[in-house]
Structure formats: C-alpha cells, structure tokens
Amino acid sequence: MNRTVSASAFIASLLIVAGAAQAGTAANDRMINGKSIHGEVVAATQGTRVVNADAGKAINVNCGDVVTFKSAGKDFTWKFNSAGHRAFDLRDIAPAGFSSKPLMVYVSKSDAERG
Known part of the structure; x- marks a missing residue:
C-alpha cells in the first residue's frame, strides 16, 4: 500500500511541476x-x-x-x-x-x- 501511495504522490507532484512550467515564466520572474x-x-x-x-x-x-x-x-x-x-x-x-x-x-x- 505504501508503494502505491508513494507512486501516486510522486506522479501527482510531477504533474503539478509540469503544469507550473507551462503556466508561463512571468510569475516565476519575480x-x-x-x-x-x-x-x-x-x-x-x-x-x-x-x-x-x-x-x-x-x-x-x-x-x-x-x-x-x-x-x-x-x-x-x-x-x-x-x-x-x-x-x-x-x-x-x-x-x-x-x-x-x-x-x-x-x-x-x-x-x-x-x-
């Protein structure tokens, strides 16, 4: 069960990071x-x-x-x-x-x- 939760959390964090990278650089350039x-x-x-x-x-x-x-x-x-x-x-x-x-x-x- 821990591996399933850890893998799901890892995939979710990758999706969040990828979405943030696509959101544009203006907000990150502060x-x-x-x-x-x-x-x-x-x-x-x-x-x-x-x-x-x-x-x-x-x-x-x-x-x-x-x-x-x-x-x-x-x-x-x-x-x-x-x-x-x-x-x-x-x-x-x-x-x-x-x-x-x-x-x-x-x-x-x-x-x-x-x-």
Missing part, C-alpha cells in the same frame, strides 16, 4: 520583494534607445541599458537590471495589452560585470 528579475519600468530620457516591438523577433541588450518599446501607439520604457542575464519574452514585462507578438530579449552582462 524576486521576494515582488520586483522583476529583469529590471524595472523607468521614465524615458533623451538618448534612450527606441525599439519597435512589432518589427522583429529578437533584440540584444546589455544589463543597465534603458530601452523604450513601441507598439501600435503604445510605449513603455524599461531599464534592464537583470539578475540572471538570460533570454525572455518581452510580453513577460510589458504592460497588459501592449503587444501580443513575441519578441525575445537577450540580456548580456554590462562591461562593468565582465571585468
């Missing part, structure tokens, strides 16, 4: 304080890089970069203070209703982090 591991929304400043989120499939940024994303008359500006320097979909950080098109963001270490 630190304990609730902030994103990818950075934060900031005000646009002069000289900020501007990217049309509908024009491509991927962009490269460095940690510390500030980028304004535009799509269908909407925009938001993000400062990349990445905790993990890994790729993610822009939709994970974009405001609700911004764009439904996927855009992969590849975050590299800044020059200061490489040294």
Whole structure:
C-alpha cells in the first residue's frame, strides 16, 4: 500500500511541476520583494534607445541599458537590471495589452560585470 501511495504522490507532484512550467515564466520572474528579475519600468530620457516591438523577433541588450518599446501607439520604457542575464519574452514585462507578438530579449552582462 505504501508503494502505491508513494507512486501516486510522486506522479501527482510531477504533474503539478509540469503544469507550473507551462503556466508561463512571468510569475516565476519575480524576486521576494515582488520586483522583476529583469529590471524595472523607468521614465524615458533623451538618448534612450527606441525599439519597435512589432518589427522583429529578437533584440540584444546589455544589463543597465534603458530601452523604450513601441507598439501600435503604445510605449513603455524599461531599464534592464537583470539578475540572471538570460533570454525572455518581452510580453513577460510589458504592460497588459501592449503587444501580443513575441519578441525575445537577450540580456548580456554590462562591461562593468565582465571585468
């Protein structure tokens, strides 16, 4: 009986983990304080890089970069203070209703982090 219960519990835990992995990364990309591991929304400043989120499939940024994303008359500006320097979909950080098109963001270490 113990083996049956243990096997059932193991299978149930695998299903829960698999379901959580498919649920998306946005919820998992938060630190304990609730902030994103990818950075934060900031005000646009002069000289900020501007990217049309509908024009491509991927962009490269460095940690510390500030980028304004535009799509269908909407925009938001993000400062990349990445905790993990890994790729993610822009939709994970974009405001609700911004764009439904996927855009992969590849975050590299800044020059200061490489040294």
